[in-house]
Amino acid sequence: AQSVTQLGSHVSVSEGALVLLRCNYSSSVPPYLFWYVQYPNQGLQLLLKYTTGATLVKGINGFEAEFKKSETSFHLTKPSAHMSDAAEYFCAVSGSGSARQLTFGSGTQLTVLP
Amino acid sequence: EPEVTQTPSHQVTQMGQEVILRCVPISNHLYFYWYRQILGQKVEFLVSFYNNEISEKSEIFDDQFSVERPDGSNFTLKIRSTKLEDSAMYFCAGAPGANNEQFFGPGTRLTVL
Numbered sequence: 269a270q271s272v273t274q275l276g277s278h279v280s281v282s283e284g285a286l287v288l289l290r291c292n293y294s295s296s297v298p299p300y301l302f303w304y305v306q307y308p309n310q311g312l313q314l315l316l317k318y319t320t321g322a323t324l325v326k327g328i329n330g331f332e333a334e335f336k337k338s339e340t341s342f343h344l345t346k347p348s349a350h351m352s353d354a355a356e357y358f359c360a361v362s363g364s365g366s367a368r369q370l371t372f373g374s375g376t377q378l379t380v381l382p
Numbered sequence: 383e384p385e386v387t388q389t390p391s392h393q394v395t396q397m398g399q400e401v402i403l404r405c406v407p408i409s410n411h412l413y414f415y416w417y418r419q420i421l422g423q424k425v426e427f428l429v430s431f432y433n434n435e436i437s438e439k440s441e442i443f444d445d446q447f448s449v450e451r452p453d454g455s456n457f458t459l460k461i462r463s464t465k466l467e468d469s470a471m472y473f474c475a476g477a478p479g480a481n482n483e484q485f486f487g488p489g490t491r492l493t494v495l
Contacts, residue, residue, distance in 0.1 A: 302483065310489075311386075311473060311486040311488040311489050312425070312475075312486040314484075314485075317483050319481065358424075358425060363427075365437065365438040366432070366437050366480060367413050367415070367431075367432055367438050367480050368480045368481060369427040369430050369438055369440075370415075370417070370427060371427065372417075372424050372425040372426070374423070374424040375424060375425075
């Protein structure tokens with residue numbers, strides 16, 4: 269079975285500061301890992317994904333994440349926060365079933381302070 | 383750029399009524415999914431659909447739920463007799479393959495009174 273834990277349901281950073289959103293997972297198979305962003309009243313948009321290969325993954329809007337197997341982590345970072353980054357962020361791991369359905373974490377609401 | 387669409391954006395219904403939520407996935411996608419998000423909670427998997435049949439389903443997806451791809455373009459989720467606890471945002475998603483990223487629609491907010 270798969271599970272995802274996101275530490276910190278709410279994170280606040282100042283504009284221009286480092287963004288760090290934490291995600292730990294458990295998986296019975298080699299994981300595919302994802303970060304999605306959800307803006308108010310909108311659907312889920314893929315930020316980045318890790319499947320195989322390079323463990324440092326770059327995504328859209330300047331975000332990146334590093335897959336660390338030894339720590340079972342996939343933390344999301346951005347060097348400099350922008351006001352437009354304020355949103356809810358979900359980490360997800362794909363399942364071992366044939367359709368590889370996603371298991372989501374509980375989400376982290378990011379607030380960017382001026 | 384192609385996108386997943388869902389209708390309606392908001393559905394209000396009385397408890398015990400049937401509802402059908404509709405999705406139009408991206409045309410070259412082969413795997414289809416429904417997820418739901420109860421207000422303030424995490425996104426939960428309901429069901430996946432491939433080759434015109436259910437491939438996986440969660441405990442939430444009981445006999446009250448069904449899915450269909452009636453015409454090769456639409457993908458529907460039917461709830462036969464809605465309960466108050468079915469109130470949630472329902473997201474449709476699709477992917478070209480099981481190992482590909484899933485593309486989500488904007489969701490349908492279902493309110494059961």
